[in-house]
Amino acid sequence: MGISTYYQEQYQPSADYPQFSQEQKELINAVLTLGYNTDTGVKYGGSPEDEYIATQILVWLIAHKQLGTQYENQIVSEFTVNSPGAKAVFTKLRKAVMDYRTIPSFACEDSKYASSHTYELKYNAQTGKYETTLTDSNGVLSEFSFSQPGVSFARTGNQLKISSEKTSFSTVSGEKKLPSSIAGVVKGASRYWLNEHYQNVVTFEVGGEPLPVKAYFGLEVKAGDLKIVKTSEDGKVSGLPFHISGSGVEKDVSTGLDGTVQTNNLPAGTYTVTEKTPGQYVQPQSQRVTVSPGKTSVAAFHNTLKKFRAELRKTDSAAGTAQGDSTLDGAVYGLYQNGALLDTYTTANGGKFTTRYYPCGSGYTMREISPSEGYLLDETVYPIGAEPGNFTLENNSIPLTVTEDSVMGSIAITKHTDQPAEGGGSDQIEQPEQGAQF
CATH class of the missing domain: 2.60.40.10 (Immunoglobulins)
Incomplete structure (x- = not known):
């Protein structure tokens, strides 16, 4: 670990290390990665000796299965009785080691289990994005950074706010931000050495990049x-x-x-x-x-189709109402669409009729087929104006006023006067009178 030993003395490799549990080995490697070595120097604000002592104490506790037991505090106090600075470093190092593999509570260590740590994003109309907020009860969120294309991550304390315009996602991955002072990872198996006259030591080599600590979880928009x-x-x-x-x-x-x-x-x-x-x-x-x-x-x-009906009213072109013996009732009209006769209707009740309802459309016209008594045939073609764009309701009424010209006759007037017959007498002869006014 960068501290000189009496290398002239023969150290024997311990048979204990191969028998350590996987958890012990991982903890020892974490201690050696995060603890003191001459390549990376001090990390926790202590002197090199204090940080060395703290690192060695933690290795011993792990090797002898005393970490986390009721004797841990007593052992640490005894070893640091003359090095109070080492005890403060030990506290920091121990937390760093125990937290080293700790990930946020909402995540998992293996990406294949991310489906069981999947969280729903819901649409926020105010932002136009799908959002959720996750809370880390382990208190290590600040040590991790998360990323995924098209997804925004914002950390506030132990809360991670997630937002995106996407609706489908791959597994989100996060990685622990390790201190820049960590040189790398322990290469190969650490070796545990024993000597009956001097302290037992652990040797290791550091190389490569620090072993990443990753966390995974899933996102979904249901x-x-x-x-x-x-x-x-x-x-x-x-x-x-x-x-x-x-x-x-x-x-x-x-x-x-x-x-x-x-x-x-x-x-x-x-x-x-x-x-x-x-x-x-x-x-x-x-x-x-x-x-x-x-x-x-x-x-x-x-x-529902828009529909119309025509409400026709027939009037006398001169008087408005029927004159003399003529009548506005009885005129026959035809309703046409694009020149094709659809139905006929006959005026009644003073020259009126109302058609049934027809689907709105273009090309509807009204034309008289036969006039009523006393009137001439009206050959005018009257557009109805039933185009759909003219209406919004289902049933619509269209008023239609038509005019009729009366059949006109002539009167001959002859004015006569009685004139005496030529030669006198009582006989009278009717004679046409000129210039009479009527």
Whole structure:
């Protein structure tokens, strides 16, 4: 250990060391790595002699299975009675050795067991990230650093705050930050030497890098599935677009031929599902759906067609109401779409009728087929204006006013006056009168 011995004296290798338990060997190697040697110098604020004594005492305690027993304090006090500085160093070294293999309480030493130390991250809407906070009850978190691409680790005391925009992770690994004064690890088996006249010693060689102390744990964003089921009044259910929003997800999907679409592995949480409804349908309300881990949540949407009806009112083009013996009732009108006759309707109750409901669309017109009595045929083609973009509700009424021209006749008036017959007498002859005003 860098302290001179009487090397002229013959030391015999002890048969004890090979018989040490694996735990004893690991502890001795930890002592020799963290304790005093001339290559790395002092580490715990004591003199070289104090740190040497403290290191040697700890080796003896381990070798003789007295570490942690009721006799430990007595042994340490006796060996340091003349070296109080060594006792203070011993306390620090002992803690360093005992903590050397100690990892944070939320982690494990072997990566293959990380699945049993896996922690769920939950979405934080304020930060837009998945987060969790782990607490180390072993009090060694400050000695470790953790890393994984795309994951942020922030340490505050014994708490480790983890945040990420990712939803899938590999095993998180952490490594103990060893003091820079540690030169390396013990190479090969340490050798334990005995001499009946001088102190027993342990020899070792240091080389390479310090043996790392690693810790592992897992992260997960628990996931579920979301299925959208689409039905429609007109039976058209494929290719309809939806938007899924929530828990950090913004995703567009479209229904398949059967009117369904399923999105798998969504982070557990609450989502808003909105249909990007084609114009011919009434816009259904968005739905809030909770996705639970390992389950499939369903959001069902039904498309209702926008519809219209025409409310026609027929008027006299001159008087507004029917004149004379003419009537506004009995006129026959045709409802057309793109030139094709759909239905006919007859005016009544003062020249009115209301159609049934039709799906909103373009190309709807109204045209008179036969006039009512006393009126001329109106050949005007009246656009109805039933395009879907004009409406938001399911049922809509469109007023339509049409005018009619009355059938006009002519009157011939002849004015006569009685004139005496030529030659006198009482006979009178009717004669046309010119210039009379009526």
